[in-house]
Amino acid sequence: MNDFDFEVYAPNFHSFTFKVHTGIDKNLQTISCDRKWILDTYNPIVEQLGDFPRDTIKLREETPKNTPFSLLDYRKNARLFDSDNGNLESNKPRRKLLVYPQQFDDSYSLSLDLFIPETPETDKINREKIKQFNPNNCFQIDTELGQTFLITAFLEENNSQNYEKIANYCLHELLSISLEEIETKLYRQGEIFDSNILEYGYPKEDEFHAVVVFFTDKSNSEKLEEVYWELPSLFLYHHKIINAYADSRLDYHKLDNQVAKIENLVSSIKKQDNTKNSQLSELELDNYKDTLKELLNLSLDYSQTLRNLQYYQNTIAINSHNYQIKLNKIQTISNNDLDFFARLIDKEWITLQEQIKADLSYFNQGNIILNRGIETIRGLIEIDQAKSDRLR
Structure with a gap:
């Protein structure tokens, strides 16, 4: 199985990380976490990625009455950055990074989407390059509330029969978790937007949570994009449960x-x-x-x-x-x-x-x-x- 190789197209690696910012813990101790947690989490990731501008996001100081709200000090909910294509020595494809931090009633959410845009002939990567999406495991954040990883990509028809095996290898390479452990974490699989979806992490046994979706048609990926902004809160409730x-x-x-x-x-x-x-x-x-x-x-x-x-x-x-x-x-x-x-x-x-x-x-x-x-x-x-x- 070690010689198993494959190619995926226009991959997106989403990370949804959550942190309680106010409340009382199980020992009846007061919880208080500053918004600076967003920057303390985001900046080391960008530094490890190496081909995106650093210190590029600022957080708002005011607190709107209604939650959730974006924590960015801009009129936009999120920011999109392009990788530095001038760094030819990096041997990395052109990538983009979407940054979407939010504040809920008692929690923060930092949503990051690192992806290769859909472009003919240049959006294809093989198994070995998947690790480049998470250098030194920089996306894996130690937080009590939890983290969801979402991988989306296109598969060619000739690979669609191996989607479970490919999903296991994607998580194995991306998160540096043994293939055997990934296989034991596979909780269920099914369909969403006429595409294959696999979920990892048993709710009764494991706080680990990852989802993999493989598209075969562009219209299906667009349906997921339409609801992307609602996913952080859905996964937040998942982790709270x-x-x-x-x-x-x-x-x-x-x-x-x-x-x-x-x-x-x-x-x-x-x-x-x-x-x-x-x-x-x-x-x-x-x-x-x-x-x-x-x-x-x-x-x-x-x-x-x-x-x-x-x-x-x-x-x-x-x-x-x-x-x-x-x-x-x-x-x-x-x-x-x-x-x-x-x-x-x-x-x-x-x-x-x-x-x-x-x-x-x-x-x-x-x-x-x-x-x-x-x-x-x-x-x-x-x-x-x-x-x-x-x-x-």
Whole structure:
């Protein structure tokens, strides 16, 4: 398979990167991120690309009332730059770079589209040159909220049967991820605008997200271009959903461990409760008090973690609704049902909510056991105190 080679035409490499700029994290700490994050992310990428002008974008200072809005200090939403064709030593084809930064209610979005314009005989690249689109992995940004990679290109008819294999190799070369790992990340495939589309990254298991679309007709690519400006918000909601679910799994395991501790402590109460009518010894009383302290400490942490789980369920519900609204808008613009993306709502987003709902039902039972354990120990201590008072 290593000798597998292919050619794609007029490739576009899109990167949609997201960052929370205001809010509260899961540890109840305030989040505050300056708009400078856009420049700090964008400038190193341009520097690595090497054939685009640097320090060319300025950010607006004012904040419009309605979001989302472009962060560029221009009347245009985005800026388009041409590569420096005078650098003949670079051996790079003529490329363009579209820059589209936005601010949402609580997040930033930096959308970049690096592409070779459609031109006869000069827009063709082979597998080896795909790496030039992401030198030193400069497009891969470490951000908690997430990043979506979108590759679009034209394939000749004789290559259309190998589109899955070609898609895997494109991501392998572009992102420097092993071919085996890319193949395991392939989540599903289908059609969009009469073109093949493949999506990578399982929503329940992986925060990685990449999409590859192969066109065979120019009119199909134009349909995607019509809705391009709506894609950042659609992918933003996607990442908010899968991030909330990933965080819920961390709290799920935390609660599961806490339930085990609660059951052990409650079991220890039953073993200690052999006094019946006799008075507790000083050692037994101290053991009960220590157990009560542990349960009270667990109770606070358990309640907070349970609340987090409810928060993640609500977050998924809200962003699933936002995803649906945005998809409806894209469907209207493109006059297409976009069933490939619509299926996510019914197949995944609802399933994630139902999973957390089931978790909450289970762990609420643990809360009942915890409270009963606390009440039992308090009762035993109060009874022992009453016995002591009678003796005195």
